[in-house]
Amino acid sequence: MGSRGVRLGAVPLPQGRSGAGGRSAAPVLAGRGPCKAARDGGESSSRFHPPNLPRAHRRRTGGGHGMAASLSRPFFISLHVPYRQGWAQDLANTFRFHPVAVRETPWVRQLALRRGSAVFLINERLAPGRTGASSHDFLYDVDPQPALGTASNVCFEVDDVPLLCERLQSRGCSVPVPPTEVGDDGGSVTYGVASSIVGNVSHTLLDRSRYRGPFLPGFQPIKRVPSTTGDRIDITHFDHITYVCPRGGARTALDWYQRCFGFHRFFLNPQERPAEGYVLGGQGVGMLLLALQSAQSTPAHGCKLVFAESLSEDGTNQVDTFLEQHGGAGIQHVGLHTTDIVTTTRALQQWGARFFTPPTAYYSQGGKAEEIRGAGQDPHLLAELGILLDTTVPGDKGWTGAHAPESPSQEYLMQIFTHPIFSEETFFLELIDRRGAPGFGEGNIRALWKAVQVYMDRQQ
16 A cells, blocks of 8 residues: 555646536636645536536635644545446435535536535546546546546545645645635635545545535535435434555554544454454454544544454455455445434335345344343344444443443444445445444444355355
8 A cells, every 4th residue: 555646736727517508617726836844744317417607716725824734524425436337326316315516527527415414426427438537527536547436535624724735745645636725606615635545545625614605616506405304314424434455554554544634543342452453353254453533523523434454364355355346445335324223224225225134143142132122122123124233341431531422331333234335346335323332343343244245255
């Protein structure tokens, strides 16, 4: 793994696409050149054609040395899909994310879909054979030039984009899009894009504190957004993002995010050894997990990053398969937070969503049914839907430090995982319902591993 070397410089003027009136007014970007080293280091179909974009104003970004550049919960996660894969339609129709804004160039459609505060930005190519779209085709993003569908960008809101870009560059990080300001009638935003050390992943760093529009400048709002009232789907925000790394890469990724973005180490299990990480072995499982929590945020409003690598000596498993099919390290799944996983799972199944089925033994193994009942849930209902449950062991709450919940005894979480979203087995979604528990649960991780492995074996 290594950061991608991309030439720094100002961002070219984006090309607008004319609407019904035949006139286009693209937003104007004010780009900065390479920063000096710091001292310390929001339903896609062909009918969505934006009308004239509002005339944007131009302003050069300031120096930004006055405040800490802290990261908060992700604002959007970008998915890049090749020509005519139509995954945005699936995200809207199956998972009930609602289109809120769109932007087009002659080559690319960028469509923002939202559920709660979770926003996916779908980047679709509008013509075949355009593998190297120029930088102005992707506003608030860079082109990972995918040969297949990939989740490749996580946008974090920050309070000082120039300062953070300077600090990243002083630490040797690549910043392919330097701090740039974009504005329209709703105000202005400042953003930059930094390359992660993990595979094709990048991070848009965004300050939208001065913007009052429905999404971002340069995007045309989509009116008549369907109401979510009564569809019984409860998705509130992004809970966590899981990366798959090659062997030996998880620790490198963890160290990089700690050093460059100030994330804090988060222990997944009370028996986890800081120097080794959380190792799952035996019963056909061989995996190392390391996790981070975004700094300066509460557990309810932060974001966790999980890094996974295979330790299996028993042949290829789903971690190795991801690396092979994806063409390297990257984002394997995104956790979507819900406060009612039973109702939401049922509703999504009715819309056509398919979920992994845990091994039957998961619900009958020693004490599991009692554990589920002790948490106030019905083991037969969870088994019917395929929902996993894990409780926080009494007396072990101290291992989570400041993230430990205050309510007594029965802190628990419930999870369920979708089948792969793209045609390849490279990306899926998770629903997670946290009832005080901050981790992920060893029994759940093992059950997921087995469920995915059974699915993959059948596919082969």
